[in-house]
Amino acid sequence: MNQPDPYALPDEAIEKSILASKGKIVIAIGVFIIAMLYLGFNAFQGASSYYLTIGELIxxxxAAYDKNLRVNGNLVPASFKRQQDATLLEFSITDGENSIYAKYxxxxxxxxFNExxxxxxxGKYGPNGIFNAHSIIVKCPSKYQGEGEGSPT
Incomplete structure (x- = not known):
């Protein structure tokens, strides 16, 4: 005689448990994707820097205080100062019309030092008018300059 197994689950319960496990997987994947999007968005927001001229910064x-910014210009001649045996640098950069004081x-x-x-x-521009740089990138001077501009050295 064929007696039913007292520990066997009915077919409906088996189907519900399979659907429940698939639902959990879908929810887990959804949460993972949302978490990755959130982390990616925050990473790019923190890493983004605005590229400004000195005039735009001023x-x-x-509105520019304490924000991660990029500013470009040329070194103001004779503005570079460094104390002996120190790595704190103080200098000014200019865009030809405006200049700012910077520390690095x-x-x-x-x-x-190439003109x-x-x-x-x-870095960040402070309310005291000083740009506190955490990185300096120097663009190489162009070999191709118009007439009358002089040649780079």
């Missing part, structure tokens, strides 16, 4: 005034802790790139090089500072 025009923004208080570290070693400057080789072409920093034809563009200097790109990454």
């Amino acid at each position: 025009e923004r005034g208080p 802790q570290g070693v400057v790139p080789d072409l920093f 034809h090089s563009e200097i790109l500072l990454e």
Whole structure:
């Protein structure tokens, strides 16, 4: 005689448990995707920097304070100061019309002092008018300059 197994689940219960496990997997995948999108969005927001001229930075005034920014210009001749045996640098950069005072802790790139090089500072502009750079990038001067501009050295 064929007696039913007292521990066997009915067919309906088996189907419901399979659907329930598939539902859990779908929910887990959905949560994972949302978490990845959230983390990716926050990572790009924190890493994004605005590229401004010095004039634009000054025009923004208080709206630019304590935000991660990029500013470019040229080194103001004779503005570079460094205390002996220190890596704190103080200098000014200009866009030809406006200039800002900047500080940087570290070693400057080789072409920093070239008068034809563009200097790109990454950092934060403070309410005291000082740009506190955490990174300096020096763009190499162009070999191709118009007549009367002089040749880079």
